Amino acid sequence: MGSSCFTGAMEAVSSAVIKNKDLLTDLDRVIGDADHGINMSRGFEAVMKKLESTQPQDLQSGLKTVAMTLISTVGGASGPLYGTAFLRCSKAAEGASTVTAELAEKMFRAAIDGIESLGKASKGDKTMIDALEPAYAAFSEKMKQGGSLLECMESACGAANKGVEYTKTIPAKKGRASYLGERSIGHQDPGATSSAIILKALTDYCRTAGKE
Numbered sequence: 001m002g003s004s005c006f007t008g009a010m011e012a013v014s015s016a017v018i019k020n021k022d023l024l025t026d027l028d029r030v031i032g033d034a035d036h037g038i039n040m041s042r043g044f045e046a047v048m049k050k051l052e053s054t055q056p057q058d059l060q061s062g063l064k065t066v067a068m069t070l071i072s073t074v075g076g077a078s079g080p081l082y083g084t085a086f087l088r089c090s091k092a093a094e095g096a097s098t099v100t101a102e103l104a105e106k107m108f109r110a111a112i113d114g115i116e117s118l119g120k121a122s123k124g125d126k127t128m129i130d131a132l133e134p135a136y137a138a139f140s141e142k143m144k145q146g147g148s149l150l151e152c153m154e155s156a157c158g159a160a161n162k163g164v165e166y167t168k169t170i171p172a173k174k175g176r177a178s179y180l181g182e183r184s185i186g187h188q189d190p191g192a193t194s195s196a197i198i199l200k201a202l203t204d205y206c207r208t209a210g211k212e
């Protein structure tokens with residue numbers, strides 16, 4: 001995936017998030033304050049507008065633009081968390097013009113580290129981390145086996161979906177859902193769901209871009 005594909009990848013992510021606005025909001029209505037889909041689609045609509053008006057110079061600056069736009073428009077807990085994730089991706093992409101499996105792994109790790117250092121959530125707290133950590137582990141494992149970027153992404157997606165299912169089985173320990181305690185069991189986490197949606201959009205884009 002070259003830097004010219006960057007805008008296409010971000011369009012794919014944005015349209016997936018916007019398409020799932022109601023799902024994300026409905027999930028957040030049950031264990032939160034019914035704004036996750038609204039927050040996320042506002043952010044990614046702004047990202048699309050921004051990328052239409054300013055063609056990014058390179059991968060690093062494009063990712064930084066996405067990060068700053070999300071931080072300033074998403075709001076809630078997820079805005080700064082996803083913003084930080086993209087900011088860390090941007091730093092990890094310094095000097096790069098092509099997204100190889102190696103760079104993707106580095107960006108993925110950096111993004112999760114950013115989310116964890118800001119939000120202090122760990123696996124099992126019923127947050128986006130429950131989708132992202134297993135996804136990263138699956139990505140890394142596939143890479144060790146010599147998998148292509150697409151194969152690594154596909155493994156990551158499968159693990160993220162399992163992580164989303166896992167969030168149904170545990171009580172929330174972070175964010176607004178934690179006020180519900182045990183009553184949050186049985187409901188899937190909205191942030192874990194949006195993370196899985198973003199990973200799937202990137203994977204589908206990677207598959208299509210590879211065929212062109």
Ligand SMILES: Nc1ncnc2c1ncn2[C@@H]1O[C@H](COP(=O)(O)OP(=O)(O)OP(=O)(O)O)[C@@H](O)[C@H]1O
Nearest residue numbers: 036039076077078119121127128175176190191192
């Ligand atoms: N400390 C945290 N670390 C990682 N993810 C978190 C954290 N707190 C919340 N989240 C994620 O953010 C999602 C909620 O995002 P939303 O856009 O609804 O913001 P919010 O309403 O301000 O959230 P909240 O009230 O849960 O903090 C949760 O489903 C969870 O996955």
Ligand SMILES: [Mg+2]
Nearest residue numbers: 032033035036
């Ligand atoms: Mg909310």
